[in-house]
Amino acid sequence: MRLSIYRYNPEKDEKPYLQDYEVALEPSDRMLLDAMVKAKAQDDTLAFRRSCREGVCGSDAFNINGKNRLACVTKIAELPEHVTIRPLPGLPVIRDLIVDMTQFFKQYHSVMPYVVNPEPAPERERLQSPEEREHLNGLYECILCACCSTACPSFWWNPDKFVGPAGLLQAYRFIADSRDRATSARLDNLEDPYRLFRCHSIMNCVDVCPKNLNPTKAINHIKELLVRRAV
Amino acid sequence: MMPVRRFDALVVGAGGSGMRAALELARANLKVAVLSKVFPTRSHTVAAQGGIAAPLANSTEDNWHWHMYDTVKGSDYLGDQDAIEYMCRRAVEVVVELEHMGMPFDRLENGKIYQRPFGGHTQDYGSPKMAMRACAAADRTGHAMLHTLYQQNVRSNTQFFVEWMALDLVRDPQDGAVVGITALEMETGEIALFQAKAILLATGGGGRIYWATTNAFINTGDGLGMVARAGLPLEDMEFWQFHPTGVAGAGVLITEGVRGEGGYLLNKNGERFMERYAPNAKDLASRDVVSRAMTTEIKEGRGCGPDGDHVLLKLDHLGPEVIMQRLPGIREISIKFANADPIRDPVPVVPTVHYQMGGIPTNYLGQVVAPEGAGKEAIVPGLYAAGECACVSVHGANRLGTNSLLDLLVFGKASGEQMIKDIRAQPAPHRALPKDAGENSRQRLSRLDSAKGGERVVDVLNDLRRTMQAHCGVFRFPDDLASGVSKIKEIAERVQRTFIQDRSKVFNTARVEALELENLVETAMSTMISAEARKESRGAQARADFPERDDANWMKHTLWYKEGNRLDYKPVHLRPMSVQSFEPKVRTY
Numbered sequence: 001m002r003l004s005i006y007r008y009n010p011e012k013d014e015k016p017y018l019q020d021y022e023v024a025l026e027p028s029d030r031m032l033l034d035a036m037v038k039a040k041a042q043d044d045t046l047a048f049r050r051s052c053r054e055g056v057c058g059s060d061a062f063n064i065n066g067k068n069r070l071a072c073v074t075k076i077a078e079l080p081e082h083v084t085i086r087p088l089p090g091l092p093v094i095r096d097l098i099v100d101m102t103q104f105f106k107q108y109h110s111v112m113p114y115v116v117n118p119e120p121a122p123e124r125e126r127l128q129s130p131e132e133r134e135h136l137n138g139l140y141e142c143i144l145c146a147c148c149s150t151a152c153p154s155f156w157w158n159p160d161k162f163v164g165p166a167g168l169l170q171a172y173r174f175i176a177d178s179r180d181r182a183t184s185a186r187l188d189n190l191e192d193p194y195r196l197f198r199c200h201s202i203m204n205c206v207d208v209c210p211k212n213l214n215p216t217k218a219i220n221h222i223k224e225l226l227v228r229r230a231v
Numbered sequence: 232m233m234p235v236r237r238f239d240a241l242v243v244g245a246g247g248s249g250m251r252a253a254l255e256l257a258r259a260n261l262k263v264a265v266l267s268k269v270f271p272t273r274s275h276t277v278a279a280q281g282g283i284a285a286p287l288a289n290s291t292e293d294n295w296h297w298h299m300y301d302t303v304k305g306s307d308y309l310g311d312q313d314a315i316e317y318m319c320r321r322a323v324e325v326v327v328e329l330e331h332m333g334m335p336f337d338r339l340e341n342g343k344i345y346q347r348p349f350g351g352h353t354q355d356y357g358s359p360k361m362a363m364r365a366c367a368a369a370d371r372t373g374h375a376m377l378h379t380l381y382q383q384n385v386r387s388n389t390q391f392f393v394e395w396m397a398l399d400l401v402r403d404p405q406d407g408a409v410v411g412i413t414a415l416e417m418e419t420g421e422i423a424l425f426q427a428k429a430i431l432l433a434t435g436g437g438g439r440i441y442w443a444t445t446n447a448f449i450n451t452g453d454g455l456g457m458v459a460r461a462g463l464p465l466e467d468m469e470f471w472q473f474h475p476t477g478v479a480g481a482g483v484l485i486t487e488g489v490r491g492e493g494g495y496l497l498n499k500n501g502e503r504f505m506e507r508y509a510p511n512a513k514d515l516a517s518r519d520v521v522s523r524a525m526t527t528e529i530k531e532g533r534g535c536g537p538d539g540d541h542v543l544l545k546l547d548h549l550g551p552e553v554i555m556q557r558l559p560g561i562r563e564i565s566i567k568f569a570n571a572d573p574i575r576d577p578v579p580v581v582p583t584v585h586y587q588m589g590g591i592p593t594n595y596l597g598q599v600v601a602p603e604g605a606g607k608e609a610i611v612p613g614l615y616a617a618g619e620c621a622c623v624s625v626h627g628a629n630r631l632g633t634n635s636l637l638d639l640l641v642f643g644k645a646s647g648e649q650m651i652k653d654i655r656a657q658p659a660p661h662r663a664l665p666k667d668a669g670e671n672s673r674q675r676l677s678r679l680d681s682a683k684g685g686e687r688v689v690d691v692l693n694d695l696r697r698t699m700q701a702h703c704g705v706f707r708f709p710d711d712l713a714s715g716v717s718k719i720k721e722i723a724e725r726v727q728r729t730f731i732q733d734r735s736k737v738f739n740t741a742r743v744e745a746l747e748l749e750n751l752v753e754t755a756m757s758t759m760i761s762a763e764a765r766k767e768s769r770g771a772q773a774r775a776d777f778p779e780r781d782d783a784n785w786m787k788h789t790l791w792y793k794e795g796n797r798l799d800y801k802p803v804h805l806r807p808m809s810v811q812s813f814e815p816k817v818r819t820y
Contacts, residue, residue, distance in 0.1 A: 012735070041689045125327050127343065129340075140335045143277075
């Protein structure tokens with residue numbers, strides 16, 4: 001298998017380049033991450049993030065043959081023999097495949113990503129019906145890998161002003177939670193030409209999400225709530 | 232001189248226990264820093280699936296006494312009964328708190344938290360009736376919990392140092408108190424001293440010492456290495472849990488919740504073989520019991536597949552609805568890693584290393600304890616540990632499923648509370664750092680940076696992992712253990728001669744991996760030495776030459792010291808806090 005991997009070391013490279021690695025696969029190598037670990041065994045200067053290797057921690061999101069994906073759940077068998085791996089687009093590159101995610105997390109933090117409920121907490125759990133809980137499915141599973149936001153043209157142009165699909169998915173996760181009491185503050189926080197309304201339903205986010213989540217749908221729910229509030 | 236950063240409290244590690252402790256500390260308005268090798272939601276707590284134990288009694292009658300009994304029995308009577316009582320008594324409190332924080336637990340029709348059965352959790356002190364005690368968010372409980380704790384820390388403005396790797400403890404030579412740590416900032420390659428009045432190690436386990444493991448790449452026993460190098464002991468390191476259901480060949484975890492929901496294991500004859508090994512609990516016996524049964528089936532020629540090297544986990548009879556609603560993550564993993572859609576096909580599974588029962592010795596307040604003078608449990612001032620890196624010991628020789636997440640919350644919180652007390656009892660100024668603070672870390676790094684040649688990190692690491700896999704598995708044989716000890720000693724020599732090509736400062740992951748190997752080797756050495764020395768079978772340690780538990784000689788905790796591979800032992804706490812002791816009995820399920 002041939003991997004062409006984006007390389008850039010700020011200490012010695014004037015500009016980035018692609019480096020080729022020939023990797024001899026063994027039967028136990030199923031996922032692209034396995035092949036990347038083999039490439040790193042050849043050349044320890046190759047830098048990338050990885051951890052759980054099962055698609056739940058969100059560390060190893062890269063642009064793989066033009067599409068943002070997690071290397072650990074991308075099957076080698078489903079890829080061509082030659083694979084090009086680049087860092088997630090639109091974020092500053094620190095080194096090789098490692099990007100600076102500060103802006104991405106800043107946007108996530110900006111949506112008050114926690115349940116707000118000023119009522120005194122009961123002695124036991126707050127009650128929530130299975131139907132109410134069902135509303136959180138498709139939202140809480142986000143792993144913050146940034147595949148979606150870094151596939152979004154609106155996020156590329158305005159990463160400091162547009163919350164982006166990942167952040168907005170989480171904004172809706174808390175609006176949708178029957179235990180939360182801050183919907184109105186949450187909507188105020190998003191009622192802005194940039195923060196929410198830069199989403200033009202291009203739906204790249206839906207296309208790339210490794211957890212099959214649908215940020216566009218969540219964003220549309222928020223837009224609807226704003227419209228309903230206005231009338 | 233290295234730059235010095237000063238805080239009231241320091242938390243090393245941002246998994247479940249570290250973030251639970253950080254929350255306690257941040258809410259007390261102390262100046263707290265949390266260091267993590269990875270962004271907090273990448274920590275390995277994220278991979279926990281099946282649930283968190285608490286006797287809420289939402290579906291079956293339950294109480295903390297029964298939970299305590301199950302945990303003591305599950306530990307094969309090596310768990311400290313005071314700590315186990317403490318954990319079980321606080322379970323409802325910490326799980327309810329987690330719900331209040333916004334944890335998306337699944338729900339029952341009446342709106343209460345959904346609970347499922349799990350291995351070894353029973354009603355009425357081990358009766359054949361299982362307790363529904365595992366509070367679940369589908370099969371993503373760890374993910375939901377880790378994100379909830381991170382979100383609460385965002386709310387509390389906790390200060391995170393993300394992608395900082397802790398390197399070494401700094402101790403005051405006067406009394407051995409821990410007064411700081413050194414840490415490497417990956418993005419810049421700089422090392423700094425962090426000074427604090429209370430330091431919590433919440434660095435997780437070291438399951439990467441094995442070839443086949445459910446553990447993430449980051450689980451390299453960093454806190455264990457730090458403690459061992461600082462001259463403090465590690466406790467009960469021979470006890471490693473093999474989870475019965477890792478995906479064969481891939482190592483990825485399939486939750487015991489599958490069996491909790493009604494799934495079961497089959498050998499090549501289509502026989503539900505657990506009925507022979509555990510007539511009452513069957514597939515929901517303790518993990519050590521099920522893993523041994525599976526290994527025996529495979530060894531005796533009843534394994535499945537062309538090589539007869541695994542067994543099958545059947546769950547199609549649960550129906551698509553239960554699988555999609557309660558086990559969606561498992562379905563995703565099975566399709567991706569085993570090419571099997573569990574709605575139709577069984578999943579090939581093998582016992583796979585999963586959890587480290589041993590670790591840094593602490594009491595139930597999270598304070599690190601070590602022998603000193605005549606006492607076996609003198610408090611090490613300034614140092615605390617919680618979560619998988621710690622040995623409280625609530626899991627003893629075998630952990631029950633869902634008790635790990637509970638351990639994170641209870642002892643994360645308890646450590647935080649104790650740290651607050653201890654910080655407030657101290658005078659305002661920080662203790663001075665010793666003159667040579669950080670020198671050991673500087674030397675480790677300069678050796679790596681100046682080496683002209685030597686062993687490749689990846690080669691030494693692979694040899695270490697293969698050695699552990701072959702010499703210290705589900706069943707342990709005297710010859711394998713003895714030769715394992717000498718092999719690991721050779722590997723430890725090689726670790727001192729590693730060589731990396733990458734000499735840059737910015738995000739030098741080769742350097743990080745070389746430093747991690749220095750932690751893994753302490754984890755592996757303590758495991759191998761402790762396992763070889765313990766001449767009995769108990770919980771996860773099953774010796775072919777000593778097949779029985781030997782309470783007269785071995786109902787005691789192992790303490791291993793790096794220096795000279797010295798071993799010491801200390802008694803198990805058989806006396807709980809408020810109830811009667813559970814006396815050791817023959818352990819059957």
